[in-house]
Amino acid sequence: MKRRRFLQLNALATAALLTRSLKANTRASANERLGVGIVGLGSRGFNLLDEFVVHPEVQITALCDVHDLHYRDRPWGKGPAMGRVPARHAVEKKYGEARKSGTYRGLMLTSDYRYLCESDQVDIVVVATPDHWHAGCVFSALENGKDVYCEKPVTHLFAEGQQIVEKVKSTGAVFQTGSQQRSDELFQRAVNLVRNGVLGEISSIEVGLPPGYDRPQGSVETSQPPVGLDYEMWCGPSPKLPYMRARHHRWWRGSRAYGGGVLMDWIGHHNDIAHWSLNLDKGGPTVVEAVDWSFPETDVYDTPHHYTIRCEYENGVTSTISDTNTLGTKWIGTNGWLHVTRGRITASDSRWVDKNFNPGDERVEQVVSHVDNFVQNVRSRGVCLAPAETAHRSITPGHLAYVSNALQRPLRWNAKQEVVIDDNEADRMLRSVDYRSHWESLLSQRTRKS
Template identity: 55%
Template sequence: MPQSFTGLTRRKFLAVGAAAAAAPSILTSSAKAAPSERITVGVVGLGSRGFNLVDDLLHSPDAQIVAVCDVDTLHYRDQPWGNGRQFGLQAGREYIDQKYGSKTGVSMTRDYRDICARDDIDAVVVATPDHWHALCTLEALRGGKDVYCEKPVTHTFREGQTVYREVAKQKAIFQTGSQQRSDWRFRRAVELVHNGHLGEIRSIEVGLPPGYDKPQGDPTVVKPPEHLDYDFWCGPAPMLPYMQARHHRWWRGHRAFGGGVLMDWIGHHNDITHWALDLDQSGPVKVEAVGWTFPETDIYNTPFQYELKCEYEGGAKSSISSRNKVGTRLVGDKGWVFVTRGKIEASQPAWTDAKFDPGSEKVYASDNHMQNFLNGVRTRRACICPAETGHRSITPGHLAYVSQALGRALQWDAKTETVVNDRAANELLQQQDYRQPWG
């Protein structure tokens, strides 16, 4: 889109226009904004989650997808070729054109930097595997873009610090894809805590799914398919032998690409713990990995069963474990609440009624995670799960990997983001090895 706003950047133009018009499209989805007023978006990563986010954008009256990026032209995720839904670059553009009802000129690229360099794009959505989150996000931020990035916000702790500091430096809008914050049940659980219904929080149980104990697909090492640029897909990570069991859907089982199911889910249910305890810019004071078991196969090197024990200022203790019931259970000296997707339970059933008013202490309310991001792009109001919040929510997971490696509990100083009196732990926590030329 031409820069014809007389000195205004497109971002400022959108914000000024929204304010002047009282931003009706921010409050309702009943009408599509004019093309010149829509937020132009580039999407990087067109796997299953990427398509979910594309759907969110297509349902918003405020967004227009103008570019897509993926290093795989066409695939069927973990299904045999030709079975199930199509994913990938070509499939993504065709799907968007179909939903818009015409050839919209959505551009395709295999290189995310092409999207980040464009002056006519306002926001970038990052839905790649975890090992690409930081590089794509940083390139977009430095290109003047706002960013919606899937959780976990970054693959490593050091990347997380770099990202949230760059967001602040660029004064950018950032949304972490921890979409449970935009669900009334999770908001209710947090407001019950904030309004004192549970009393003093004594313990928390965070349940996450178990990891992979055996190959989740065909473990045969084969030549990468022609439709995939596997070298680029690996990017900053080691270029491991290609196999179905460690590619689409199952890549997170190896630390080269992800942090296992632990890091996949900690940014959801532990995120609610931090929200409830007002720790969005802080964290625990102690973390210890206990009872970890690993798969017998060397295809994966992330834990199958695991537990993290955390302690917080004030004495509250938490267990984050694959052996707990999936969800978040907060227990106080006056009552308890358990919340998971689609369900909320409490010691007082009345608290779970959608019409119940928990009290005057209200938290940030969002009922649509993607729309909350788009609203932020227009108004410059911070999103419900900004970069540092996403980083802090998964920090116990990063610390747990260090604790497991060293075989000891870690005393954590959340203010300085360092392990107290433990040089070896801090060196492991800050470790960052990129394959060239991505270093």
């Protein structure tokens, strides 16, 4: 089918579905499946769709994306189709039997996250947008009484993170951040070893992240946005830079307007594990310094290609977060070292990483599914494995490092009060939020009136 005809037919179907579902809003009772709305249907959004759509206690009832159909960074028609329309097809196909039996609650489709967040058929909002939209979507969901699953990094800007943490507390919402390594048995085992003192006294931690982009990752030709994309809404509160593929699907995080580079993409994974092992889910470093940062020789991106962040902690532990470290998290203690990354755990003493080794009595919660941990806590009103404050604290060294690099000096940090000590310029820069005029009240909007 020709692309234009495909989009025309799906636009008509979308309008019909939206009208039908809005007339049949029914919020799930305690014994019914929880209604799930997903905002952002790119690669990660589809990963989460695949997990939620098979969960027996939920039903996907709403989908939102500003792009109806795309193929991420690939040429048109190559690879998996993504966007609002393919997501609708995937959900309807999975719920075929439910539709026949009459237990299907209907599917709302929209390009505006605010309608999804206001819908009575949505109990849970899943946020899988680019980073610059995390805060706005989360805040709208919380103001509308929803529980939230949000991808990492939990927010694009430091001040957004603080506001989300406070909003979660004031609303009593259940919140899970997509730092899914916490639900991986190898990372849980590593944290148990450190917490129980198997390595002895920890002196330093090496957090290894991938390097950033050293060149444009796609076409740098500026053009009109493709058919089916609301680029104005995609940019939202951030600057509306000229459209180019090198700054759009998959590659947007290379620009500080929309993300924090590969640094902020991965710090919420491996530094999160470092903080977890030190019981710093509500703490942080005392000193942060950006050193040896280098940037790509292109004006397309303004996030570092190579980077190192030095941190000091109150307990005497020092850490480096760097693309020069081995990918993963490595602890160095008086008894030896331990390294964990996805799919592999190694140590100076091979006995420590044996599945039958007993690290001691202190154990982190054993979770095998990040999504299920979230759903069960929505039911019980408990605390998830990766709540909002935990995620905010895990990425704070990255926020501080961007300020440190800009000012070319180390920053002393009061983690309890979350202020830069004796450096007003750095503190102001850290808290800066410069939204486009139309979105200045993004974190204080109430429900839509039209």
